[in-house]
Amino acid sequence: MSNYIIEFKDVWKTYNMGNTEINALAGLNLTLEKGSFTAVMGPSGSGKSTFLHVAGILDTPTKGFFRINGKQASKLSVKEQAKLRRNEIGFVFQRFNLMSQLTILENLMLPMIDEDTDKAMGILDQMGLEEKYAKLPGQLSGGEQQRVAIARALINDPSIILADEPTGELDSKNANSIMQILHDLNANEGVSIVIVTHNPEAAAFTDQILQMRDGNIV
Amino acid sequence: MDLYKLSFNNIRRKKLRSALTMLGIIIGVATIVVLLGVTAGATSAVKDETNQYMYDVIISPASTSGSYLMDAEMVSKVENLPVLHSLREETIFSDNIAGNRVNFQGINDWKQVKLKNGTPGVVINQAVADKLGYSIGNKIKIKNQELTITGISKEEEQPLYIYINQDIAKQITDNKVSVIYASTNKDPKIAADEIKNQIDGISVETKSEKVAEVQEMTDQALLFMGFIASIALLVGIISVINTMLISVMERTRELGILKAIGFTNREIKGSILFESGFLGLSGGVIGVILGIAGIIVVANMLKFTEYIPEMMPLWLISGVIAGATLLSVLAGLYPAMRASKLNVVEALRNE
Secondary structure, eight states: OOSEEEEEEEEEEEEEETTEEEEEEEEEEEEEETTOEEEEEOOTTSSHHHHHHHHTTSSOOSEEEEEETTBOGGGSOHHHHHHHHHHHEEEEOTTOOOOTTSOHHHHHHTTOSSOOHHHHHHHHHHTTOGGGTTSOGGGSOHHHHHHHHHHHHHTTOOSEEEEESTTTTSOHHHHHHHHHHHHHHHHHHOOEEEEEOSOHHHHTTSSEEEEEETTEEO | OOHHHHHHHHHHHTHHHHHHHHHHHHHHHHHHHHHHHHHHHHHHHHHHHHGGGOOSEEEEEOGGGSOSSBOHHHHHHHHTOTTEEEEEEEOEEEEEETTEEEEEEEESOGGGSOEEEEOSSEEEOHHHHHHHOOOTTOEEEETTEEEEOOEEESOOOSSOEEEEEHHHHHHHTTSOBSEEEEEESSOHHHHHHHHHHHSTTEEEEEOOSHHHHHHHHHHHHHHHHHHHHHHHHHHHHHHHHHHHHHHHHHTHHHHHHHHHTTOOHHHHHHHHHHHHHHHHHHHHHHHHHHHHHHHHHHHHHTTOGGGHHHHSOHHHHHHHHHHHHHHHHHHHHHHHHHHHHOOHHHHHHOO
16 A cells, blocks of 8 residues: 555646647646645646646546555546545535535535434534534534535545635634644544645645645646 | 435425426326326217127028027027127017016116116116106016116116116026127128028128227327327426526536535436426326316316216326326436536536
8 A cells, every 4th residue: 555645647637728738737746645734835827726626536637647545546437436535535615615505414414425413413513513503504604614614524534635725715713723623633633634725824734835836846 | 415305405495496397297297187088088988889889790680580589509600600709799678567568678888878877787767667667676577587676777768678787688588699799800791791691590780880980080089189288298398308407507516516525427417317307206296186177177067077087097197197207307317417427627616
């Protein structure tokens, strides 16, 4: 078994915009160890979101080799990829992406493989949201919604959490509290975490900061 | 939590739209049920009225034989003829009751006898009731049999008539038969000549072709009504496609989230098909209920109530519900494919 949670070797992602080609990833080489807590920073268009999407198997690279927790997603069927996403990867998005018509508890349990209300309530408790389980996402503040999103990402005990601008829509107090939660998850439970962020304050919570520019690490 | 719960949630969340979509199916299904049901009832009524004329040849004793009944030997000769099939016997005889000559007719199909009161079994006509003073429950003794009157027929004609089951009529007359109706695969005229040559003392007639034409026309009417009504359902189904497509487009972001948190394309497709199938099933059931109500109204208007059971045959009810469900699932197929083919990253960017 590999010691790396993420391995990228010469990975390219090319978009065709009319006559010009844009390389969102330009031969990206990157390895992240298991249990690491990493921030990826860089200007808009540097390819950091594309990196996160490819790592989370939401997007497929044009070419190159990459593995997530030792598994080569490009060799898996679409169905197995979905399974890998569900079992091993927890996503946290900038805009929370909760299902607006479901309650907090239902949102949490939506991706759950073995339905276990006690476990879900336990994670809500950990996030300090136990009392809000019957509310709808719209009734919660941004910080609370993002904590629900983190709880949802944790529900199947993933080996990695990928967070795309998790503090992007939050004020600094809420942003710090979200980063503290992620930091504690990494420190206490050993979950590997990668965040993509513009915010140096958020990045300061992590163990290593990688800078991206023009589709590669600089 | 599974996605079927989510599908229900979507239907509930968009109550008005779901209801309007279902309304299309409801109207289509109700139209089919009423049109086909009433036509089926009418067809069945026409068949009942004309069934007694449904034969190719009619065989009776020749007038020269001096008897109006064929004995058992003659009957078996006729019935063993290989050219004939679908045989139907009828025994008509008369007897004296209290000095009056009463005709007894054996009945195979009680639908031919329109009842005013009571039930089939032993049915007297009004003339018997008036002249002999009989009513339901009275006993009549003929030859060695005692019969209890069960009903009174509607007809007003004068001759005294009592209708009894054909097998009882045959039993009373020592297995004699007045008329044998039969079908043949040959040309009826040729078959008739053949039979006359083979058996003496009988007369063979062929029927008119008008009756067959009438029956064929009612079958065609059923087909035509089915066609018209199917167009109504088609409109309903198109509205299901439309609704599901809009619903998928509106939910693009939501579907993206589902994919991002690990639902497979198959699960997402399944939930959309489930949603459209559910609309079809509910619409179908409500449509059938309304259709049945419609049939009852129409039947009462046409004074046709005795044919209500024939107007709602099981094939129609179950077929229409199954059809509406199946077609709705098919209607969801294209939207479901679109949903499962969504690019996650683009879907999540969707507002």
